[in-house]
Amino acid sequence: MRTVTGSTDHVVVVGAGLAGLATALHLAGRGRAVTVIEREHVPGGRAGRLDIGGYRLDTGPSVLTMPGIVADTLAAVGEDIEARLDLQPVVPAYRACFADGSALDVHSDRDAMEHSIAEFAGPGEVAGYRKLRDWLSALYHVEFDRFIAANFDSPLSLVTPALARLIALGGFRRLDRAIGGFLTDARLRRVFTFQSLYAGVSPQRALALYAVIAYMDTIGGVYFPRGGMRALPTALAAAATDAGVQFHYSEAVTALERRGTRISAVHTDKQKRITCDAVVLATELHTAYQLLHRSPRRPVRARPAPSAVVAHIGVPAGATTAHHTLLFGDAWEQTFDELINQGVPMSDPSLLVTRPTATDSTLAPPGHDLFSVLAPVPNLDRGAHLKWERRAPGYGAELAEVVERRLMPGFAARAEIVHLDSPEDWARRGMLAGTPFSLAHTFSQTGPFRPANLPRGVPNAVLAGCGTVPGVGVPTALLSGRLAADRITGAAAGRDHGAPIADISGVRP
């Protein structure tokens, strides 16, 4: 693995999003002096927070998976996850509601899920689910250490025995076909393929290897920190501070000073000059390139993922809906076409409806419930004509009506839209094409084909964050911090690179 060259005693990390925080923790744990510079007044970046009228909103992620990666990040400085975070398992992980009125509770526990499937689709599908579960687990074990939590020096790094295993598992088939090899019920298939939307690709076009995302939530489980998702960056930042990391909040990096090809200092909008031996740019990718005065070397234009409108809605208490509800519209395949190709809002919306107060009632004022409704919408590359500034309030009301029709009678009439973010809001915060989900995870933007974290021509700069490897999401942003730290120090000694590869015989779709 290639690393930066020269001294790395003092590292400046730009950005205190999850990737920047993870980078700081791993570097501090490896004996580096670390300074983090963050333009906002709090840590978290996209894992953002807003307090409005007694509501404590999480403006970013709501589905927390893979708590083991959070634990590893804290363990980098010798901290226990239990001491820093009160993580509650979310049970069921989701309730999936379909346009025909049927609903399925999705459990990560095998027995509970088998029971749920038998009731929902009949015992015939249970056998398929068992095989699917084994396949997803095998896929995860093959992919995790070698393709996801891995630094690539070139596409050739892909060519390992694990690649042969991935091919043998059917990882390069199409996702919908692979899942269809296990399950016949179209609604059930959707529960294990909708995650490709997070990757910005339709299940018909996505490769089966992306089913690993379905492993993370449907098998690994979904969690929620008491105090809301903001508790995660708060905990990481507190652990980093206790480990000696210096934080400068409300301060943006405006320029990088060079001596020869090396970055020797960063300059901030508070007219400070902070010297460094190495720098990790954990910002949006294009911000990092701007600071470096470089442009990515890509033969084709980068493809951003679809965006989202998120409406945060307060209602009088009394809701009984699950923590996470997937409201699937009927026109599922058309939805991807509308979002990704046509650049129009979904004609038959599929929504993620989250009620954080189902797990932590303190997130709303007494007597109230808090909801967030996430609607995928085209990014601004595809849907520049949509004029969200004008459209957003009406769209928020439309979303509340969909929730009322499909999930909770009387919802819209009682709904108070406390806050709403649209693609134009994400763009104002500097996000590529107004999407909070960065570059889509098409095959040509994944693994060694995603913009690399070691930019060429600058011997002491590393990139971290969702625009580089491994990609978008809370677990992946945290891993990206570890991968960036590895580029500074070399891979940490004693880390287990060999998660057991399950016996893959007989688990192909």
Ligand SMILES: Cc1cc2nc3c(=O)[nH]c(=O)nc-3n(C[C@H](O)[C@H](O)[C@H](O)COP(=O)(O)OP(=O)(O)OC[C@H]3O[C@@H](n4cnc5c(N)ncnc54)[C@H](O)[C@@H]3O)c2cc1C
């Ligand atoms: C609405 C929404 C829903 C999501 N849902 C989920 C979900 O349910 N599950 C999931 O796993 N993931 C989800 N995600 C994705 C996940 O939140 C992100 O992939 C992840 O948080 C990205 O972290 P990051 O550190 O790469 O980037 P960021 O969080 O963007 O961090 C970059 C940081 O750099 C700072 N910065 C930028 N420029 C400068 C500068 N010049 N000087 C100093 N600081 C600077 C920024 O302020 C920011 O804090 C969601 C995201 C959003 C927004």
